[in-house]
Amino acid sequence: MTVIAGAVPIVSLPAFPFEPQYVWSIIDVSLYVSGLAIVFSTAVSLPVALLLGFTEFRGKQFLQAIINTGMGFPSVVVGLLVLFAVSNQGPLGGLDLVFTREAMIMSQFVLATPAITAISLAAVSGVEENVRDAAHVLGGTRVDVALVTIKEARYGIATAILAGFGRAISEVGSVLIVGGNIASADGVSKTRTLTTAIQLEARQGRYETAMVLGGILLVIVLLINAVVVRLGEGGVMQ
Amino acid sequence: MMELDGVTHTYDTAPVVEDLSLSVESGEVVAIIGPSGVGKTTLLRILALFIEPQTGTIRFGDTDVWGCSDGERLALRRRIGMVFQEASLFDATVGRNVEYGLKVRRSWRDRLSDGLSEVLRSNGTPETVEEALGVVGLGEQLDQHAKSLSGGEAQRVSFARALAYDPDVLLLDEPTSDLDPRNTAVIEEAVAEARNRGIGVVIATHDMHQAERVADRVAVLLDREITEVGPTDTVFESPADERTAKFIDGELVY
Numbered sequence: 193m194t195v196i197a198g199a200v201p202i203v204s205l206p207a208f209p210f211e212p213q214y215v216w217s218i219i220d221v222s223l224y225v226s227g228l229a230i231v232f233s234t235a236v237s238l239p240v241a242l243l244l245g246f247t248e249f250r251g252k253q254f255l256q257a258i259i260n261t262g263m264g265f266p267s268v269v270v271g272l273l274v275l276f277a278v279s280n281q282g283p284l285g286g287l288d289l290v291f292t293r294e295a296m297i298m299s300q301f302v303l304a305t306p307a308i309t310a311i312s313l314a315a316v317s318g319v320e321e322n323v324r325d326a327a328h329v330l331g332g333t334r335v336d337v338a339l340v341t342i343k344e345a346r347y348g349i350a351t352a353i354l355a356g357f358g359r360a361i362s363e364v365g366s367v368l369i370v371g372g373n374i375a376s377a378d379g380v381s382k383t384r385t386l387t388t389a390i391q392l393e394a395r396q397g398r399y400e401t402a403m404v405l406g407g408i409l410l411v412i413v414l415l416i417n418a419v420v421v422r423l424g425e426g427g428v429m430q
Numbered sequence: 431m432m433e434l435d436g437v438t439h440t441y442d443t444a445p446v447v448e449d450l451s452l453s454v455e456s457g458e459v460v461a462i463i464g465p466s467g468v469g470k471t472t473l474l475r476i477l478a479l480f481i482e483p484q485t486g487t488i489r490f491g492d493t494d495v496w497g498c499s500d501g502e503r504l505a506l507r508r509r510i511g512m513v514f515q516e517a518s519l520f521d522a523t524v525g526r527n528v529e530y531g532l533k534v535r536r537s538w539r540d541r542l543s544d545g546l547s548e549v550l551r552s553n554g555t556p557e558t559v560e561e562a563l564g565v566v567g568l569g570e571q572l573d574q575h576a577k578s579l580s581g582g583e584a585q586r587v588s589f590a591r592a593l594a595y596d597p598d599v600l601l602l603d604e605p606t607s608d609l610d611p612r613n614t615a616v617i618e619e620a621v622a623e624a625r626n627r628g629i630g631v632v633i634a635t636h637d638m639h640q641a642e643r644v645a646d647r648v649a650v651l652l653d654r655e656i657t658e659v660g661p662t663d664t665v666f667e668s669p670a671d672e673r674t675a676k677f678i679d680g681e682l683v684y
């Protein structure tokens with residue numbers, strides 16, 4: 193009891209006069225990194241899902257295998273690979289990306305793309321052949337048929353994107369490795385995200401800040417889940 | 431206007447249709463009758479330029495449709511309308527469904543600017559869309575969602591969707607096989623209207639009475655071949671081919 197009672201004053205110490213700014217900058221970095229990663233992931237995932245779903249090509253099984261394996265890839269390993277890629281010895285060494293948001297975007301892109309592709313593939317595969325044929329026979333080009341397919345599968349695709357975003361924003365391993373969890377001396381996050389900040393604050397005993405950050409992350413993830421569930425209901429209702 | 435010559439198509443091993451020849455002229459209704467599984471849908475998909483048959487030629491006007499460039503073929507494809515056997519409406523309103531053919535024919539630039547202005551304020555419906563829906567008696571249902579239509583209404587919307595861009599050839603794959611008499615009558619009237627507009631209509635049906643009602647000519651598809659083709663009266667009253675005669679008398683059971 194005494195230990196906990198003794199800890200309380202430490203927790204409530206007004207040690208961080210810049211805390212709101214600190215928290216806002218962390219949210220900002222998290223949303224920026226995960227948001228952009230998901231934009232790039234989606235831009236790659238949708239065409240790949242359409243190709244896998246509706247065309248035959250050499251290496252299709254290989255690509256499928258990569259996606260299936262990629263979904264279960266540990267984030268620390270992805271972080272390690274990306275860190276190596278952007279390090280001095282790596283192929284992207286010249287770009288000077290170690291401990292940058294760009295490197296974090298890259299690693300979250302690698303993490304999210306397989307999941308978004310796989311869920312989108314399931315969604316576009318569910319679009320009835322007849323509907324795609326209708327788009328074609330009504331005068332549509334390949335692009336038109338692809339657009340119709342995406343439109344028909346919109347709920348499933350939105351679910352895929354949100355699930356990918358959820359995975360990205362709550363992931364800690366890769367962003368910690370490639371981003372370095374850096375904040376400047378005046379308390380503004382450079383590469384510190386909600387997840388990496390939480391583990392740092394908790395480790396340093398600043399539970400209050402950690403709790404606030406944890407709560408924010410939880411709200412974001414719960415909001416995403418709520419939207420996914422609503423979309424699922426919308427999909428079932430048709 | 432459109433003509434098949436010596437067309438053979440094989441999906442897997444055995445040919446489904448063999449050495450078919452058939453033509454349709456503008457303002458003419460040709461019915462394809464034949465038992466289930468004989469290849470009516472296959473024949474229509476070949477006419478719709480969906481499937482390239484292994485042998486034989488298909489001409490649209492004077493153009494060999496599989497001997498020309500992709501661009502030319504797209505232009506030809508866009509003069510053909512088709513209504514499928516099963517429902518195939520988009521997950522959108524009736525109006526959007528019927529508008530689709532017009533939309534894909536516009537340039538990407540126009541489509542983009544249309545899309546943008548649609549976000550700001552809702553665009554009006556093109557006159558041809560309302561007009562095509564009027565032909566099938568659904569002019570009022572423009573804003574209804576396609577998924578909430580009855581089967582008969584959905585099939586009528588599919589018809590309007592193919593009619594809206596004023597095709598030269600209209601292919602109908604058993605358009606009334608699941609419909610009640612009233613919806614069937616509406617579709618048959620719409621077929622007559624298409625014919626009046628100078629459209630060449632090919633309608634697959636297993637209903638011989640329907641063929642008698644709507645068709646100028648009838649082609650009988652049996653055993654992978656067209657066993658008989660000619661004016662409706664002639665085919666039904668005095669078929670030259672023995673198998674055709676048996677099929678029409680209902681003796682040939684499939």
Ligand SMILES: Nc1ncnc2c1ncn2[C@@H]1O[C@H](COP(=O)(O)OP(=O)(O)OP(=O)(O)O)[C@@H](O)[C@H]1O
Nearest residue numbers: 441442446465466467468469470471472473515636
């Ligand atoms: N995509 C396909 N792949 C392989 N075989 C097919 C394919 N489509 C049709 N077939 C086969 O070709 C034959 C003709 O089919 P088709 O659908 O053209 O017949 P149909 O006359 O339209 O029949 P129904 O009156 O029942 O609609 C059938 O034996 C069918 O199993």
Ligand SMILES: [Mg+2]
Nearest residue numbers: 470471515603
């Ligand atoms: Mg059929």
